[in-house]
Amino acid sequence: MTTSRMSRNQKLTPVIKGRTIAKVGWDGPAAQLHFDDGSVLRIHTVAAPPAGSPPATLGKVLAVRQSLDAIAFDLDGSSSLQFALAEPTSCVMLRDAKGVLEYAD
Amino acid sequence: MIQHRDSTRAALRRTITGLAIFGGVVASVACERTASSVPPPPPSVADTVPTPAPAPTPAPSLVPADSALQYPFVPNPARTPGATLDVTAADICVSGYSKRVRNVPAAVKREAYASYGIPSHQPGEYEVDHLISLELGGSNSLKNLWPQSFRTHPWNAYVKDALENELHRRVCAGTIDLATAQHVISHNWVIGYRVYVHQNPPSSSARKKQRSRQRREYSPPHAQFDSPVP
Numbered sequence: 563m564t565t566s567r568m569s570r571n572q573k574l575t576p577v578i579k580g581r582t583i584a585k586v587g588w589d590g591p592a593a594q595l596h597f598d599d600g601s602v603l604r605i606h607t608v609a610a611p612p613a614g615s616p617p618a619t620l621g622k623v624l625a626v627r628q629s630l631d632a633i634a635f636d637l638d639g640s641s642s643l644q645f646a647l648a649e650p651t652s653c654v655m656l657r658d659a660k661g662v663l664e665y666a667d
Numbered sequence: 668m669i670q671h672r673d674s675t676r677a678a679l680r681r682t683i684t685g686l687a688i689f690g691g692v693v694a695s696v697a698c699e700r701t702a703s704s705v706p707p708p709p710p711s712v713a714d715t716v717p718t719p720a721p722a723p724t725p726a727p728s729l730v731p732a733d734s735a736l737q738y739p740f741v742p743n744p745a746r747t748p749g750a751t752l753d754v755t756a757a758d759i760c761v762s763g764y765s766k767r768v769r770n771v772p773a774a775v776k777r778e779a780y781a782s783y784g785i786p787s788h789q790p791g792e793y794e795v796d797h798l799i800s801l802e803l804g805g806s807n808s809l810k811n812l813w814p815q816s817f818r819t820h821p822w823n824a825y826v827k828d829a830l831e832n833e834l835h836r837r838v839c840a841g842t843i844d845l846a847t848a849q850h851v852i853s854h855n856w857v858i859g860y861r862v863y864v865h866q867n868p869p870s871s872s873a874r875k876k877q878r879s880r881q882r883r884e885y886s887p888p889h890a891q892f893d894s895p896v897p
Contacts, residue, residue, distance in 0.1 A: 573767075573769055650772065651806065666767060
């Protein structure tokens, strides 16, 4: 991952800043971040984590950083949740609790 | 005259269907649907114009000259088959939809130029166009991006904008389904223009007037972390 070249995602950050990641689920290689307000962020990753991997870090989102091959969520408590993207674009979609599209890439 | 126009539209529709079958390009699917997965348009909803009976005489030359079916007028289907996001008409017909879609990263734009062998260009010469426009659910995938010229004549980026707007209007009016619109614009937008907008492209002066009006009405999206590349 090119984490050193990550830049703040100026469009997604203000949308989800302050929301808390309550759960991370997987649908094949697609990660699903469930927020406390019922919204769901779907991320197409390179691959699902192998069985037995430690559970993903949860917490309140402070910022989103992204490069061509990875996306990272900076959480409170100085922790971070990072995913390798399947493609540089078109891998992230956020819908609110009612299914209304909030963000797409 | 009307009968002639109807037979022309019917023949163009047949041409689109033929090209769709012939031009299906299989591309790998990662994050979004490629245009090849978009179902072909059902003949009954391809247009609001009623389908007339077959014309008794052969239609005049309907398809543009061969040169208009190739780059730089239309993208190379092997490089740019088109790709869509997993969205519905209900998503795209909401005001401000395209502002919710991330801007194309500058690095991806550079890759689009490179894939078409364009190492450099003048300001205002090209734009990196979404073959299936954002307003029709197109994605930012490289499979949906191509350098489209503003300067080619008669088919160029200004003219394609008119088709994009017309297809979006029809999708949101419910007179054409989203998959059909995506299919039309991804398989040959020039033919799509002639079917859904006008048989001939607008004159240069009309295009400039329309574009300047669009620019005045356009409000730029929020700043992105990507540096601007035209």
